[in-house]
Amino acid sequence: MTRHVVLIGVDGLRIDDALAGGDAPALTAFVDAGSMASMEMEVPTLSGPGWASILTGASHAEHGVRDNFFSGHNLLDHADFLSRAWFADQTVTTWVATSWPPIADPAGPAPIVWWRDEARRSGRHNVIVRDGETYGYSRMDGEVVAWSAQSLRWLGPRASFIYLGEVDLAGHLYGGAAPEYRAAVASVDGRLATLIESVRERAAANPDEEWLVAITTDHGHLDIGGHGGSDPILTRAFLAAQLISAGGVKRPALPTAIVPTFVAPYLLDMLAGGDGLVAGGRDL
């Protein structure tokens, strides 16, 4: 069996509300049939530092991303998990698609996911960047998911990261307790259903593949909107995961509580065929 890993990031998702409120049936079903860890985010609970920690396995102090401007960062010494998978084995194909440019835009101040032009030009690294800030997250998430659904089904990259920003924008505009926020959660839940279905179809057609699909977030949102501080509604995050193959769905091993720096080593270990219980995971 060849392992594949897919991480889907929903920016600014209040996971407890999403699971309790009935707005996210696809995510709820995914969690019910899979494994879930609660994840405590480091302060400041901002997207730049949060995603940098999740994607690289490094703490705020180590990667040096302090805000969404990325000035003075040390991402050169803390590569993202897609790049590290490729450094370890150049046959590994990778996919990143995002509606928030700092995740992967080579023209921006980061990016967190390395551009890796040689791999990109040879088709082993594919990058889809859309600008949700300028053109709207709902529409740009739609393009990210349309491209990613095709990629997962037909290209079958070994390691992927897919970022969705609509929920976070609704939190900023209307607040984390607003009906508009709940509507954005429902919208993104439909996108999750599309991506999960793509992996199911891929796995059903390729019995020699086993797919770890993981879903996460980088912080919550205050009732009035906004994030950055240490309020539990902001530091509360999660990692949910399923192992999907032609034989059906399995629950991968996952500690009940993790920190963001657990995620990248976990995904790399799973990609390499391990059980994901990397050092530090078991005892958290």
Ligand SMILES: [Zn+2]
């Ligand atoms: Zn964020």
